[in-house]
Amino acid sequence: MWSSNWVREALAVLAKDIRSEYRTRYAFSAVLLFAVTALAVVSFSVSPYSLDADVQAAFLWIVLFFSAMTGLSRSFVREEEARTAMTLRLSTAPEAVYVGKLLFNIALQGAVAAVVVPLFLVLMDVAPAHPGLLASATILGTMALASSSTIIAAIVSRANAKGAIFAVLAFPVTLPGLSSAIRATTAALRGAVGSGSALVAGAAGDLRALAAYSVLMIASSLLLFDFVWDD
Amino acid sequence: MELIIDSVSMSYGARRVLHDVTARAGTGQVLVIAGPNGSGKSTLVRMVARLARPTDGRVLWKLDGRALPATDIRRAIGMVSPDLTLYDELSAAENLRFFAQVRGLSATPEFVRSLLDRFGLGGRGGDLVRAYSSGMKQRLKYAFALMHDPPLLILDEPTANLDERGVALVHDTIAQARLRKCVVMATNEPEEVRLGDVVIQLGA
């Protein structure tokens, strides 16, 4: 009884956030503009050179990481700034709040990635050697980014300097996920120069690491969220 | 429903806001927390609503003599306070539907509509809360606080910044609620302090 309610409440939080976001486009437009700007800067400055796959993968994830840093704290910070956080705290189970916000962040970052990755391929003139691998690396990397930064966003929303320290706090915690995502993306972009199957096998390990990292982050966030939310 | 405030103290760092407050109130009673601004009224109200944790002492919420667990406490409390804001960018009906969902009520359109009617907001449910007047916002807040028929009703400065009609609505609500609920009210209006069965007087 408890668990089924809990999922429904989390979905209610998600639906509420999506509706608010749709009305105000508070986070999405800012994040998307940021991502496109960053991508344009990168592409503009390196267009005369043909880059190696690992440099391209690093560029892509730097853009995605910093767009996440501009957007993923918004849903929590907004609750504090609009002074609705206390209303939510009074009426909603902390776990439902966390899961709802996590799902919202996954959706937001997923939407950003869905625009940025194809745009990246076009602007940098890259034909990925393994499109399927690129897609799974993007999806799992997005999950990893969202799952590590949601709890950090909750922490940041309760501190005084909300914008400034988000990236500072999130970077070290996100790094394991980020480095796996970069490696998997490198493998996806790099053609089958020689050892194609070995490369893909290595990338499969990275994808598994990404999934495990997300699960670990979500599980520990669920345990710790109460202390951030209900102090 | 029984509310027990057991020698509660609160300090922020070195600054002590509350010192050793004890009181209890049950269903059918009004507990008034009185005192000038800055005397710790809001802090104590937040503790009673489980939105803040005392530095020392404890607050207990009991139903039929049994201490309630966290989830049930949340379901047992309805609160109106200047600190509680509803979602500006959503309509009144969407707000009520959302809070009904997270409280585990069946949030049917009929439920929301009857709730809006009950608080005199019928026909305006589709408007964004941003477009509401302050009096309408106040009534919406009462709808938020009372939708789940909570056994404990907490009112923080209920008549501050209200016109006569608003004050009448509040006094009406208190008169109804005190029959079946435990009411906690933070106020400094002498007229409202007199309503209390139990009064906690806080110093400056």
Place this chain on the structure above:
Amino acid sequence: MCVCNSRLFAALKLLLGVWMTVVIIAAFFYAPAAQNLGQMSRIIYFHIPAAWVSVVAFAVCTAYSVRYLRNRRTQDDAAASFSAELGLLFCVIATVSGSIFAKATWGSYWNWDPRETSIFVLLLIYGAYFALRSSVDDPSRRGSLAAVYGVLAFITVPLLVFVAPRIPAVQSLHPDGPILATGGGLDMDGRMMTVFISSLMGFTGLYAWVFSLRLRAWRFITALANRQED
């Protein structure tokens, strides 16, 4: 604290002073230089213990953080932050000494060797921890936010230790031989081992001493503040 206890502490403090002096002298004059690293190898008596203490301090910080989240005593929060301060200090010492060693043996101060990467991330985490602490005013909220971040960071550190060395492009330049005793590289002979272990113990003792000093000072200041208020 009773008299016999404080006398014991005084004796231990004295012992620590003598111990560290002997370790420092022994590191330069008693222990032989390793075969292929030469005099450079003496860094292991300072660099590795500093890195070790940094990790110990972080673990202690996490333990106190968990305890703070359980029972919310201000003292546990203070202890967690003091341990993190010391951890940051030793982390800086380990980073700088390692960097000098890198310049002397590999020719550049920094080259993103996996272990350099992980200690750099450790520095970032400590830095972020204190940035978070300084941006929250309310003490109890500061305590719980910092504690949650500390625990979260502690969970990710082992991941970094496993993930970072797997970056295929960068092979570790770190001389593992003397510590892990894998046979390759250089072997630690008996005298080297003795000095190394003694240094580890000495550094840990140093940490414990400064930590307890800091905590005693905090207790004193808090008691004084309370008395002034009443």
